[in-house]
């Protein structure tokens with residue numbers, strides 16, 4: 001029961017209570033979870049037939065950072081970038097952006113705090129610059145500076161033409177950045193809301209990223225028709 005269209009350059013907030021389906025939607029968009037019904041496209045790739053291709057196109061920061069504890073911060077970022085065929089030349093810049101330059105870049109990931117681990121995951125996305133960013137509770141475990149960093153990274157990604165989908169309980173933080181707020185409940189869309197200030201056409205109608213295909217998911221049985 002989830003119908004969703006997200007344009008390039010848009011920030012989409014997924015809201016809803018625990019168990020509403022936010023993480024599940026992110027996992028579908030990441031190509032990690034198969035569609036049980038309906039249809040969907042991410043960046044022009046069909047989620048039913050080619051979902052594994054989607055994984056190379058999107059970047060996801062989940063609840064638990066996907067790091068190798070024995071590798072250093074920098075080695076983890078380089079490893080993830082190589083796997084995603086990203087530009088290794090951006091590693092240093094990305095680590096500086098997330099505040100993990102200097103001594104911390106040579107620290108084994110196993111010795112990092114939860115917030116520092118999250119910053120490593122963010123660094124991978126900053127370096128990769130995927131066309132679709134999927135962020136699951138990105139502010140969790142972060143201090144004030146880290147939270148501001150997440151906000152900046154989201155805004156920069158959208159300004160660069162990427163689509164950002166953020167699942168969050170912290171609506172006062174994320175709604176001001178949002179082009180759409182999609183409230184989920186029981187695995188369905190309960191409400192789609194475009195916060196004040198959103199102009200017809202949305203951020204995705206700006207000149208940046210117009211060549212990118214939108215992200216479209218149309219609900220399965222019981223879902224609403226696509227508008």
Ligand SMILES: Nc1ncnc2c1ncn2[C@@H]1O[C@H](COP(=O)(O)OP(=O)(O)OP(=O)(O)O)[C@@H](O)[C@H]1O
Pocket residue numbers: 016017018019020021022023024025167
């Ligand atoms: N692998 C799974 N197999 C079966 N059911 C699952 C699986 N993962 C999640 N669910 C169920 O799907 C529903 C939605 O879970 P999801 O994690 O998407 O919620 P959420 O909105 O992200 O919640 P939270 O705010 O607690 O993170 C829940 O009822 C959950 O129990």
